Amino acid sequence: MAWQDRDYHQGTSDHDFFSRVKGNSVNFWLIMICIAVFFIDGFSARMMGRPYWAGGILTQWGNFNATDAIRYGQVWRFLTFQFLHAGLLHIIFNLVILFFLGRFVESYLGSKRYLAFYLICGAGGALLYLLLLGAGMLAGHPNIPFFLNDGAGTPLVGASAGIFGVLVGVATVAPDKRIHLLFPPIAIPIRVLAWVLIGIAFFMVMVDGENSGGEAAHLGGALFGFILMKKAHWLDWADRLSPSAIQRGVNDGRFKRKKEKEAATEAEVDRILDKVRTQGLQSLTRREKKTLNEATKRQKQAS
Secondary structure: OOHHHOOOOOOOOOOOOOOOEOOEOHHHHHHHHHHHHHHHHHHHHHHOOOOHHHOOHHHHHHOEOHHHHHHOOOOOHHHHHHHOOOOHHHHHHHHHHHHHHHHHHHHHHOHHHHHHHHHHHHHHHHHHHHHHHHHHHHOOOOOOOOOOOOOOOOOEOOOHHHHHHHHHHHHHHOOOOEEEOOOOOOEEEHHHHHHHHHHHHHHHHHOOOOOHHHHHHHHHHHHHHHHHHHOHHHHHHHHOOOHHHHHHHHHHHHHHHHHHHHHHHHHHHHHHHHHHHHHOHHHOOHHHHHHHHHHHHHHHHHO
């Protein structure tokens, strides 16, 4: 059975909000968002008197670092750092790979599950980086392999954690798919490229080499990509997401909170009435009288 025929393969649909916006795929929009963020952030960096590659306001509020993400609870950084890049070559390299490989994974999983897959892999990269950094900090930054010695405020940016998930995802379901390299100009199976890049990342983290934090994120993205591709049904929840479903969830939440508030008010009114019966009207506080008057007005309006 070909992979296109498996029951969990979800092709894109013309009526799928997530898969097509004016005819373009989720992978296309991920690339466009990264490019837009790069230019906006570079512009803001220049306005702040900094070189574009140093990052602007979006990098300040979107990069992933342990201090802000954990100590200050800024959990959005698990997602936002994936759309930031530290230079022109960084974004070009990442987006070229995403352009060629992301389409395959989106076609394999379906657009909604692909979006969830990509973002979870990226967040998984930040999570592994955080775990290895925390291990290094708890151990006092010794020279122990795989324990990171970066500071808690060291920023992490880039789409490469999610892209490593995409790379390993392709290698998992189509290991013999060949990819043409620019340098050297040869074609190799995708599984070979995946193992080479994972091996480099593994070595750099082990010896605490240059960009060891970023390489740790690569390994985290690769690990999550392998698991999620093997357990693709774990992403089935994403297929149920739609603007209407989200709105229904919001409305249901509002209705539930309204009912809970009404029940609490009724219980308070019953308590006040019991107090009136046992202690008299003069025993009520100003707040209790106000609550009772408001309940009386609501009852008159409803009748």
